[in-house]
Amino acid sequence: MLPEPRNPVKVLEQCQVSPWPSPSSGKPRSLPLTFYDLAFWDVPPVQRLFFYGNADLLGAPEFLLSELPLFEKSLAATLHHFYPLAGKLPCAMREAAPEIVFSDGDSVCLTVAVGDDNFEDLAGDHARDTARLRGLLPPLLRNGSGGGGSQWQCSQDVFAVQLTVFPLAGICIGTTLHHAVCDGSSYAHFMKTWAAIHRCGYGDGRRSTMAVEALPLFDRGVVRDNDGLREVFLSDHRAHAAAGDKRVDECDLAGGTTTELATFRFTDRLLRWLGRQVESETSARRCSPYALACGAMWAGIMRARGRSVSFGFVTGCKPRASPPIPGNYFGNCLGLCRVEEEEGEMEAKQGCLLAAVTASATAIWRAIEGLAEEGRVFRDARGWVRLVREYASARAVTVAGSPKLGLYAATDLGTPWGRPRKVEIVSVERTGALALSESGRDGDGGIEVGLALPRREMEAFRAFYADLLVAAA
Structure with a gap:
């Protein structure tokens, strides 16, 4: 195994990418978490890495100048259709049931970094120390008081993206997603749409819409809960919190090794x-x-x-x-x-x-x-x-x-x-x-x-x- 470099990732900039154009006024601004969502309320975020090889990529300055604007535009155009990913969730389970809330101007944090590790080695099948991969993943940012009810004393982003450039090798796209927002099927729908928009126009309005095979459906009314599972799950989460139990995502599940x-x-x-x-x-x-x-x-x-x-x-x-x-x-x-x-x-x-x-x-x-x-x-x-x-x-x-x-x-x-x-x-x-x-x-x-x-x-x-x-x- 190659030794871990001293400074494997250097952050170059962070920017906020909002849905563009902003979703219409007729779109719901809050999405209550269903019982399906609440089952994953306190599990660790889902973090994926996508390694794209490109030996012609000279370095970070060239990427920032020519490619980064295209990624920003295609991401903004995709978030127009998947705008809840730019929304917020409360940090803790309180009296009010948690909702994903989107407000005009909300955005996804996009981090741009340059990597000094061995790209080919990182993208291999062999055993690699996970410490070498963590720097390629963006955190979910927390925000102060939202000024609303008690549940908004603290809110958190639900989705974040990082682009890490490896000169003369390629790029890595890292994503972090709060699991209570969606499952792998909905995530794949978003990523497929982003890739299609990026391929066919990088955010050009008409061409971007044509690239979307199926628009996401946000109507919570299609989820039936005849057995009252939502209230059962809310009660279970509140009981764990009242007992002082840590959330699963706060526990050291790896055992510190x-x-x-x-x-x-x-x-x-x-x-x-x-x-x-x-x-x-x-x-x-x-x-x-x-x-x-x-x-x-x-x-x-x-x-x-x-x-x-x-x-x-x-x-x-x-x-x-x-x-x-x-x-x-x-x-x-x-x-x-x-x-x-x-x-x-x-x-x-x-x-x-x-x-x-x-x-x-x-x-x-x-x-x-x-x-x-x-x-x-x-x-x-x-x-x-x-x-x-x-x-x-x-x-x-x-x-x-x-x-x-x-x-x-x-x-x-x-x-x-x-x-x-x-x-x-x-x-x-x-x-x-x-x-x-x-x-x-x-x-x-x-x-x-x-x-x-x-x-x-x-x-x-x-x-x-x-x-x-x-x-x-």
Whole structure:
């Protein structure tokens, strides 16, 4: 591993980018958080990095002069359609239910920096100290008293962007998003729209509108809450606050140790081989690539920690809701799913690599198949807020992102940047989640999984993954 440079990132400037043109007066200025949003109220922000290679990029002065104005204009034009991302949320849960509030003049903070680290190394698959990546991510700024009710004693931005220039190498776009604002599907909708506007006109009004395939839907009326989950979640959050419990995003989920981030690839060939193992060892007629990749990662993490670890994942609820929620709805719409295991089942199979992977993948696939039962995803919904805290405190394995988001293809910026060379969810350092995406390598197929672990656990996991590749060869 390359040593961490003394000053890897130098901030050149910060500017505020407002939606342009400003959203019409008929657009709602406040969006109440639904029960879906409140499930993620106090989890750490979602932080992604997009690495774009460009060896012709001479340096920061050239970027500031020629490219930065184009990024600012295309971002402003995109925020015209996604203006709640320029809004504010209260910092704490108070008597009034939290809302995303947008006021004319609100903006997104755009940080521009220059990096002195090795671009190719940062954008690799191998294990890298996450300290080298943190400087590429923007913070969510907090603001003083908003002058309104008690909940506005402190407000915070919900979205921020950073552009880091690496001379003669490329740029990195870093984003930080408050998870209570939206899920990965809505985030991908925003990023896809920004990339399309950047490609086709850099903010020219008519051409920018033509680039938007589907406008986001902000109508909270499409979310039905017949079971009163919103009030249950509000009550749970207030109870935790009254008891003096820290928010999950304020806890040191990484344990204060040196953490490394690495990417592990599950090609189509490897997934087909894993599928045959599951079919030969169990009664399962098939097992999805998602379950196979997650099962292998789960088994490897348990091997690295030397103990059983719980597993949970999220599932999209737009088609599962009654009535279904439109696909362009902007916000969170995810259900939390716990994978149940028989007592001692996982421990009994840790002696054999393939048996451990098979058991893990099968358990995940059983949980996924169970979601076909109408209403199953909402059966334990009243405990979602407690489940988030329980899994965080236990360092359970969860999942962030999805191959279905297609972020590599969606974020093609056109000339001179093209598609990102690498996409990372760096916030898994804090959440312990698996960062899933489609493979970014042309023709490779399959799934890539980002994983952050303490250094010793990472070494053990890499040995497990190497043994898996040998077995599949």
